[in-house]
Amino acid sequence: MKPIPFFLGLVIGLFSLSIVGWSIQNTPLAQSFVRFHTYNNAEAGFLTTAAELATIIDQQPPPRAYIIVGGSSVLNGVGQSRDLVWTRRLQNLLGKDFVVLNFANRAGGPIDFGSVAAEMLLRQHRPVIYVADANETVYANNPRTSFYRHMLFDGWLRSYLLPWPPRDAYLRWAAFDGAEGVRNVALGEWLNSFLRFNELWNYITFNFVGLQWNNMMTAKSFSPFRRRSDPGASPEVSRTTRYTGNNDAELATVASQAGRPIERMIASASLTEQFVPLQLRSITLVVVDLLSPYYLDLLPGSREALLARATEQQTAMQKMGFNKVMIPAKDFTADDYADRVHLSVEGGDKMAAALAPVVRQMASDLGYLR
């Protein structure tokens, strides 16, 4: 074999694949998007890119305001079926003037998919309200340990993010970060910004064939993602399986969460200052999650302690410039939860009902409804 044809073929092959990656990056993958699929994570070999978020947004008819939901599995609607997920209820309550998009994910946080989408819309001067969740001490998830930290780098390299000097400095130097996990993601996303291999990989995996065996999808690892439905558990099944986990373990978690020290909130606040731009905070509605009364009531004093800490968190976040901070689950009952932390369909409906007027008021205050 001659070296020159080989290297020529290598360069042409790489260039061609890269061209394909660039050209399909805005091809819609998900049709009728409701929320992220259970398998939308690194363990299943599929991580949504920032371009795919932009495509989902652009599939919607332009509303008077986009309601981007980000954050954890609580707002993703784990515990509710796809058809009865709380963001659908919120969409119904808000009407056609609004488009609600649920970019919250399992193990996610307020500074990954949702915030990138919201910042992209802000940069494009499109009307947006960002809804994200916090617990009683923590808002911002640390990008060093976040499951979806790739999203921040991807969004930044595509210029989707708002300018925010402390965050920009971190992202600029992350390639030299001592933590291998961050360094590796930063360098990978940088390479991807030239070659677009992640987009190509997702396109093939979604439409044609899974490219790796994984534990989550077992025998069907190699079948394309588009063939996988994710309806979630029906309300009947959720009701029968509610609170059937290991009670001792759940109670231990609740006890530790109710007794968390104030230092944790202060450490989290500095992360928020570093990673959440003021402009984003000004259009953000924060939902402070609470735990299920089913467990709190088994631990005397824990409900009061948790609520007191959540109220402190609410005050602290208001001072940090967030538009609105709510604790909608204050009066929720054990039936409003599917497990220790996730809401049932009833709980989801209650949350949507609590959020809808607040969102409408925010939209009005922000001038979106004029």
Add this chain to the structure above:
Amino acid sequence: MIFLTYDFVWFALTFLGVYSLTRWPQARLLLLIAAGVWFQAIYGGVASLSIVLILSAISYAAARTENKTVICIGIAACVVTLLYCKYMLFLASSLLAPFLPVSTGAIESWLPSVIPLGISFFTFEFVHYLVDVYRGDTPVRSIRDFGSFILFWPTMISGPIKRYQQFIPAMHHGIKARSSSDAMQGLIRVAIGLTKKWGADNLTGLINYAEPHLHQQPLALRWIFLIAIAARILLDFSGYSDMAIGYAKVMGITVPENFNWPYLARSPIEFWQRWHMSLSLWIRDYVYIPLGGNRLGVPRRIINALAAMTICGLWHGAAWNFAVWGFYHGIGLATATGLQRAFSETTPGPVVSFAGWLATMIFVSVGWLLFFYPIDKAVTIAKMLVIP
């Protein structure tokens, strides 16, 4: 998995680009050493790099004296470092714990928290160098040549274990006369290695998923599970070796092969002539032969084989299952040698050859259970292969 990180992709692209553009051989040599220092510092940490540099200085200086006592001290320093960094916790917790007045946790707190990157490989290369000089070979005069031998990044983490007599001329040839054909062959080899690693990683997922459900499966599927483990280990090890050999070849440097179709072996002896060859030759030259090898009669030969293979097993990891795996192969080698001697007069026909291959594959594959799992789990799975 360093070769499979984006971090490494940038390192390799930068290094190989600069190496290709540099025409002056001495500059290439210095670049090679600098890249080795960077590689060790980034992936192993400064502490790891310090240990490599200190042992390098000791080995280089000891060999240059050509004084046998000093060389022995150098060898002892390498072996003690390896024992201290990699095996002390294992030795203390499994052998000394019952007699010590302190807990395993306390012992752990005295030991280094991080094992230096590639310590098993670089200490074996130091020992090889010092022993060969002790036996009368000429020591390396040039610090740069010695540095390139020790800090050659492609082989730093998973071999092949190099011999300086072969590597230094190959390195000089590479830095002077690397061709585009070398680069092409090297990249093809890297691609083969990556493909093998992809296969191995897929099999790892499958094995981890299947193992807890194995007792519910029919016998045939349990044997397929065993084949998957055997394939996974080969693809993983040889994939890494392919990538190391490939990156070296891109620089124009030929390093020794490590695998030669080991699953075609018709006896355990042949298997070890084909599997991880740089390690098995090292064990033969620096453990088995010094213990007496074949020279001191059959009982001693068997004891030597068992000892050498147990050390070989422990080299793969500081745990009892690796020691037992090595011992198991020692028994296999001793048995195969005995059989070979008993039937040395006859030439094996195709049926005997096939039976030999089948028996060897069963022997090796069942042995992989000890390599892959703790002893009790390995025994449980081995029983499942015969008991429905």
